[in-house]
Amino acid sequence: MRMCQCGPVASSTPAPAEAYAAARSRAARPNLTEFVSGLPFELDGFQRSACSALEDGHGVLVCAPTGAGKTVVGEFAVHLALARGQKCFYTTPIKALSNQKYADLVARHGADAVGLLTGDTVINGDAQVVVMTTEVLRNMIYAGSRQLEHLGYVVMDEVHYLADRFRGAVWEEVILQLPEHVALVSLSATVSNAEEFGDWLVTVRGDTTVVVDEHRPVPLWQHMMVGGRLVDLFAGEDEGGELQVDPDLVRHTRELERQSAVWDRGRGRSPRGGNGGGNGGGNGGGRSQTRFRPPSRTTVIDRLDRDGLLPAITFVFSRAGCDAAVGQCLRSGLRLTTEDDVAEIRRIVEEHTSELPQADLAVLGYWEWREALERGIAAHHAGMLPAFKETVEELFVRGLVRAVFATETLALGINMPARTVVLERLVKYNGESHAELTPGEYTQLTGRAGRRGIDVEGHAVVVWQPGVDPVQVAGLASTRTYPLRSSFRPGYNMAVNLVARLGTEAARDLLEQSLGQFQADRSVVGISRRIDRNVEALAGYEESMRCHLGDFAEYARLRRQVSEREKSLSRRDVAESREASAASLRALKAGDVIAVPAGRRAGLAVVLDPGVDSDGDPRPLVLSEDRWAGRLSAADFPVPVEALGRMRLPRRVDHRAPRVRRDLASTLRGTGIVAPGAGRRRHRGDAVDDPELTTLRRALRAHPCHGCDDREAHARWAERASRLERETEQLRQKRAATTHSLARAFDRIRALLGERGYLDGEEVTADGARLSRLWGESDLLAAECLRHGAWDGLEPAELAAVVSALVYETRRDNGPVPRVPTGPISEALTRTVRIWAELDADERRHRVDRTREPDLGFAWPMHRWARGESLAAVLTAAEQNGSELSAGDFVRWCRQVLDLLDQIAGVAGRSGGVGRVAVQAGQAVRRGVVAVGAT
Numbered sequence: 049m050r051m052c053q054c055g056p057v058a059s060s061t062p063a064p065a066e067a068y069a070a071a072r073s074r075a076a077r078p079n080l081t082e083f084v085s086g087l088p089f090e091l092d093g094f095q096r097s098a099c100s101a102l103e104d105g106h107g108v109l110v111c112a113p114t115g116a117g118k119t120v121v122g123e124f125a126v127h128l129a130l131a132r133g134q135k136c137f138y139t140t141p142i143k144a145l146s147n148q149k150y151a152d153l154v155a156r157h158g159a160d161a162v163g164l165l166t167g168d169t170v171i172n173g174d175a176q177v178v179v180m181t182t183e184v185l186r187n188m189i190y191a192g193s194r195q196l197e198h199l200g201y202v203v204m205d206e207v208h209y210l211a212d213r214f215r216g217a218v219w220e221e222v223i224l225q226l227p228e229h230v231a232l233v234s235l236s237a238t239v240s241n242a243e244e245f246g247d248w249l250v251t252v253r254g255d256t257t258v259v260v261d262e263h264r265p266v267p268l269w270q271h272m273m274v275g276g277r278l279v280d281l282f283a284g285e286d287e288g289g290e291l292q293v294d295p296d297l298v299r300h301t302r303e304l305e306r307q308s309a310v311w312d313r314g315r316g317r318s319p320r321g322g323n324g325g326g327n328g329g330g331n332g333g334g335r336s337q338t339r340f341r342p343p344s345r346t347t348v349i350d351r352l353d354r355d356g357l358l359p360a361i362t363f364v365f366s367r368a369g370c371d372a373a374v375g376q377c378l379r380s381g382l383r384l385t386t387e388d389d390v391a392e393i394r395r396i397v398e399e400h401t402s403e404l405p406q407a408d409l410a411v412l413g414y415w416e417w418r419e420a421l422e423r424g425i426a427a428h429h430a431g432m433l434p435a436f437k438e439t440v441e442e443l444f445v446r447g448l449v450r451a452v453f454a455t456e457t458l459a460l461g462i463n464m465p466a467r468t469v470v471l472e473r474l475v476k477y478n479g480e481s482h483a484e485l486t487p488g489e490y491t492q493l494t495g496r497a498g499r500r501g502i503d504v505e506g507h508a509v510v511v512w513q514p515g516v517d518p519v520q521v522a523g524l525a526s527t528r529t530y531p532l533r534s535s536f537r538p539g540y541n542m543a544v545n546l547v548a549r550l551g552t553e554a555a556r557d558l559l560e561q562s563l564g565q566f567q568a569d570r571s572v573v574g575i576s577r578r579i580d581r582n583v584e585a586l587a588g589y590e591e592s593m594r595c596h597l598g599d600f601a602e603y604a605r606l607r608r609q610v611s612e613r614e615k616s617l618s619r620r621d622v623a624e625s626r627e628a629s630a631a632s633l634r635a636l637k638a639g640d641v642i643a644v645p646a647g648r649r650a651g652l653a654v655v656l657d658p659g660v661d662s663d664g665d666p667r668p669l670v671l672s673e674d675r676w677a678g679r680l681s682a683a684d685f686p687v688p689v690e691a692l693g694r695m696r697l698p699r700r701v702d703h704r705a706p707r708v709r710r711d712l713a714s715t716l717r718g719t720g721i722v723a724p725g726a727g728r729r730r731h732r733g734d735a736v737d738d739p740e741l742t743t744l745r746r747a748l749r750a751h752p753c754h755g756c757d758d759r760e761a762h763a764r765w766a767e768r769a770s771r772l773e774r775e776t777e778q779l780r781q782k783r784a785a786t787t788h789s790l791a792r793a794f795d796r797i798r799a800l801l802g803e804r805g806y807l808d809g810e811e812v813t814a815d816g817a818r819l820s821r822l823w824g825e826s827d828l829l830a831a832e833c834l835r836h837g838a839w840d841g842l843e844p845a846e847l848a849a850v851v852s853a854l855v856y857e858t859r860r861d862n863g864p865v866p867r868v869p870t871g872p873i874s875e876a877l878t879r880t881v882r883i884w885a886e887l888d889a890d891e892r893r894h895r896v897d898r899t900r901e902p903d904l905g906f907a908w909p910m911h912r913w914a915r916g917e918s919l920a921a922v923l924t925a926a927e928q929n930g931s932e933l934s935a936g937d938f939v940r941w942c943r944q945v946l947d948l949l950d951q952i953a954g955v956a957g958r959s960g961g962v963g964r965v966a967v968q969a970g971q972a973v974r975r976g977v978v979a980v981g982a983t
Contacts, residue, residue: 077103083127089501092117094261099124101257107232109207109249111242112261114495115465118235119149122203125233126153126177130161134200139182139222141209143169144438149205150179182209182218183823189225190545190820199230207234208532210563214825216535220562221542224252225549237492238262239532248566266498267505270525273470274301274512276343278351281510281522293522301518304340308514342472342513345373346380349425349451352468353384357507359450360468363493365476366455367934370427373453377425378416384424384450393421393448400439403980411920412436412935412977421449428454428464431934435980456493468507469497474516474524487523488530536564537897538794540828543801544820548812552798559790568786575783582776586769593765598752604766606748613741625686632688633658633666633680640691641716642670643723644684649676652723654695654716656703661925665867669703675713677703681928693721793896800894806831818955824948826854829884829899834955838879839962842872844969847962848945849911850876851952851969853902855944866905873911877904906941909933913942914972935977942978946970 080099084091091099098108098121112118122138129136138153140146143166150164150171163175165184172178174195182204188195202222210219223232232253238260239245246258270281274297283294343351345362352360364370385393397418409415412433420426426440426449443449444464452466456476471493474485485493498506510521538546538559546555559565593600636642640655649672656677657669667679695716702708748754756762801807806816806828819831830851833839839847850873858866868874880902891898909926913919919935926933949970956963 079103079128079131080124082131083124087120091120092261092265094259094263095120098257098259101259102231102233103128105231105255107234107249107253107256109234109236109242109246109256109258110261111236111238111245111259113238113264114492115498115500116261116263116265117500119205122205122233122235123153123156125201125203125231126157129201130157130176132200133198134176135195135198136177136201136203137185137199138177138179138203138205139185140179140205141182141212141215143181144441145205146179146181153177153179182222183215186218186221187823189222190549192549196227199227201231201233202226203233203235205235206237208236208239211533211535213535217537217539217542220534220536220564223249223563224558224561226253228254232256236532237495237530239530240488241531244567244570245532245563248563251566252561264498264506265500266503268494268498269505269507270522271507271509272297272301272512272516272518272521273343273348273351273509274304275340276347276351278355278509281518281525291522291526293518297518301512301516304512305514308340340514342511344380345376345453346382348470348509348511349377349382349384352470352509353450357468357509358384359444359447359452359466360470360509361464361466361496362451362453362470362472363456364453364472367429367431370429370453370455374420374425374427377451378420378423382423382425385422385448389424389448390422392446393443394418396442396446396448397421397439400435400442401980404435405919405976408919408935408977411923424448424450426452428452430455430936430940432936433939433977434936435977436936456489465496465499466506467497467499467503468509469494470509470511472511474510474521485524487527490524491530494525534562534564534567536562536790538790538797539897540797540801540806540819540831541823543794543797544806544812544816546794547798547807547810548817548820552810556791556794559794560788562790565788565790568789575779575786579776579779579783582772582779586772586776589765589769589772593762593769595753595756595758595762597756600753600756600762600766601769603748603751603753604763604770606744606751607763608770610741610744610748613738613744617738617741625688626682628688629685630666630682632690633668633682633685634660636666636668636689636691639694639697641693641695641719641721642689642691644670644672644680645686647684649678649680649684650723652692652716652721653680654697654712656697656701664870665928671703671709671712671716673713673717675706675709677709683928692723693719695719796894796896800890800896801828803890804832821955822951824855824951826899826902829880829887829902830854830948830952831955832883832887833880834952834962836879836883838883839876842876842962842965844965844972845911845914846873846876847965848914848949848969848973849873849907850880851948852906852910852941852945853877853880853904855948856903856906856941857900858903858905866908868904868907869911873907877902877907906945909938910942910945910973913938913978914969916972919977939978942973946973946978949973 077100080096080103083099094110094112095117098110101108102121102125108121110118110121126136126138128134138149140149146164146166150162153162157177159172161176163172163178164170165173165178165180178195185202204219204222207219210216223234226232232249234249236242236245242258242260246256249256249258272279272281279297279300280294281297282291283296284292286292348362349358349360352358362373364373401414404412404414417426417436421439421443426443428437428440428444432440440449440452441464444452444466452464471485471490474490475482476485476489494508497508508525510516512518543555546558549555550558590601593604595603636655636658638655638657640658642653642655644650644653651673653670653672655668655670659667659669659679661667665681667681669677669679671677697712701712753759753762798807801816801819802809804815805813806819807813812820815831815835818834819827822830824830839850842850846869849869868877884899884902888898888901909922912922912925919938923933923935923938926938949966953963953966953970956966958964958967
């Protein structure tokens with residue numbers, strides 16, 4: 049017997065009493081009756097309850113699983129607004145959802161009745177119904193827009209986005225500041241603290257009906273794929289109604305786990321070339337000597353196809369992994385489409401990509417991408433070109449693409465349900481470390497499975513491999529814990545807008561009403577308990593690290609100081625070494641014989657042309673012993689390169705001719721020059737000569753605890769104690785700051801803004817008014833740069849490069865130090881960083897959230913693009929500069945630069961100075977792939 053996660057199914061034949069009640073309801077709610085009459089389906093109970101409450105004059109909060117049909121309630125709000133002669137704003141968290149909802153509402157109500165506002169797109173903005181991103185509505189409120197007149201309803205789709213670390217505050221700003229007469233329709237994914245969220249909405253918005261429905265309209269079955277077998281996770285329910293994990297599955301996977309452990313200890317024998325999935329999973333008796341390997345992606349998709357379980361989304365948690373999965377499927381010859389499908393796919397592809405420049409198609413990987421689509425296979429992740437993502441989304445919804453490999457961002461984005469969701473791993477990188485999926489994340493990902501009105505049931509499949517416990521998977525699948533936590537914090541832009549609109553005291557009162565403060569006030573008891581437990585644990589740690597020779601805590605602090613200093617010097621050493629390598633490359637001459645130290649081209653090479661690229665960086669053209677000819681860069685030389693000898697070259701060398709390469713390579717090998725061994729090290733003079741590090745190391749060796757036989761065991765306990773002390777101190781600070789915490793943070797921000805001239809007591813100054821129109825993570829830094837003329841005198845391409853530092857964020861913290869163009873760009877960036885450093889010092893002093901340091905990693909690509917270079921040249925330059933930049937990433941960052949340039953033009957004035965240059969910079973950036981589909 050299989051068990052699914054679903055609620056009771058209502059009878060399709062109503063009792064007489066129910067029929068009578070339904071008739072009375074239709075009479076009492078004529079708008080709902082009219083609305084339902086135009087639907088091709090019957091409303092579910094939760095949908096009818098929410099719509100009824102809305103027609104009765106209540107605000108509503110609807111929490112229901114993905115695919116349950118929450119948006120019907122939002123569409124009823126649109127219907128009510130149109131019927132009553134009022135306006136309705138339908139807000140979404142992302143532009144793609146706004147575009148999709150706009151198309152849906154236009155199809156239902158006509159283009160004249162519906163508008164779209166997404167910041168860079170304005171369509172019929174004065175319409176009775178307007179779809180917009182939540183930020184647009186927030187900006188309208190602060191600006192006192194006339195469009196708020198006659199507003200009767202605001203739908204906040206995906207309202208659980210208010211937990212988003214970076215953008216969540218926008219939702220609370222809107223909820224708190226909408227006029228009282230506006231009915232709020234909040235639509236959320238299932239959260240475990242819906243009642244708490246509802247209590248807060250009642251507090252700040254008045255009468256609000258909370259409708260929670262945990263029933264999935266399409267039942268969800270849970271499976272594990274072990275080798276080539278698809279096995280049900282649950283075997284039934286016990287007497288108490290609890291789901292029970294299939295005991296045969298548990299026994300089988302534990303036996304495979306044991307065999308894998310034996311193999312890893314070196315006692316197994318494996319025939320080379322064992323297949324990637326069948327052998328280890330096909331023998332339950334423990335006699336197999338073949339190491340278990342999870343099934344290949346092709347095997348998984350092929351099995352799902354044979355079982356009628358496509359279309360499927362496989363979550364991979366890595367952009368590179370998604371692309372690699374598509375490549376594996378293509379190489380295997382997998383095809384999931386018919387000839388008719390291919391013709392329709394090509395038509396849709398052309399429709400979405402016809403505006404892409406032909407010259408860029410190769411660098412975009414267009415042909416490989418289209419080939420995969422024609423076979424019914426695709427990737428979907430944030431690094432893709434927007435036009436590519438939108439094509440994949442449409443093809444998947446239409447059933448033409450049947451296997452998508454996606455990162456977890458798909459679970460938070462556009463509507464792309466599938467029959468099956470596959471999870472390859474239960475661990476993902478969270479930006480800081482690899483962490484196990486939470487029950488909430490598992491529920492959100494698998495919630496994509498099961499298409500309402502199409503599938504009778506949905507399926508979630510976890511691919512088993514050693515280390516995965518079916519009991520653990522069952523816990524993830526059966527736990528419904530997904531709390532909604534506020535991320536609300538006052539910021540600079542918010543502060544000046546609140547003071548301008550409400551005054552200081554009213555603004556403080558408003559912040560006290562936020563969900564963030566509401567939840568903080570409830571959390572004090574739990575924080576105190578955690579502090580007590582940590583203090584008790586610390587006492588045990590301190591006892592375990594006690595040393596009979598001396599104060600081990602003092603010794604541990606010295607170790608940490610040594611480690612931190614070594615890391616700091618290492619970072620500086622990498623930057624200096626790269627500059628030294630570049631200088632040595634500039635000194636090379638044609639005919640010099642050098643050694644390439646590592647990589648595919650390791651060995652001797654002769655310099656054919658010591659040229660430089662268009663940015664002035666050395667890019668010598670060389671020929672290697674194995675006849676390869678190409679250009680190298682400083683990144684190929686961890687230490688400076690030296691000429692090992694000389695070789696006579698012909699007057700003209702055509703390195704493209706195979707015969708020329710063969711003859712030169714033969715001559716190179718005959719010179720008798722030998723490449724040095726691989727033992728050369730990167731110069732580490734800083735670490736050796738640094739007086740601070742030398743003093744710390746001497747103090748460490750001189751400490752009594754350095755001679756302890758149990759030193760390393762004590763050190764492990766000391767490290768645990770250090771981590772727990774940091775956590776406990778953070779908890780104490782959190783407890784002390786909990787009551788009135790947001791209002792106090794607001795006061796500290798006001799103090800800083802007052803010192804810098806953005807506020808004058810209760811008044812917003814002219815500089816403050818400009819700050820009120822700058823939105824973003826680095827709003828005050830942008831305002832300060834404009835105020836101090838840090839960007840004056842720049843050309844358009846130079847300005848685009850400089851302002852990119854305020855929006856770009858490198859994906860890797862340990863990447864190489866980025867190069868920046870010399871001249872005006874370097875000088876402007878230096879001024880920008882200096883202003884940031886001064887601001888950072890003030891933020892530390894006032895104890896406010898600090899502005900992120902400018903990131904220079906996008907300045908080179910941005911400058912080259914804005915001055916008219918091709919996409920291929922820009923992406924190649926970015927790669928040489930150490931940046932992992934896909935075409936999709938490039939477009940995404942360009943559009944963020946465009947957004948900031950538009951804000952600068954609006955603040956500084958478009959007719960002259962930096963404002964006029966910002967307009968020109970925007971025009972230079974908004975071209976080619978960046979301009980395609982910019983909605």
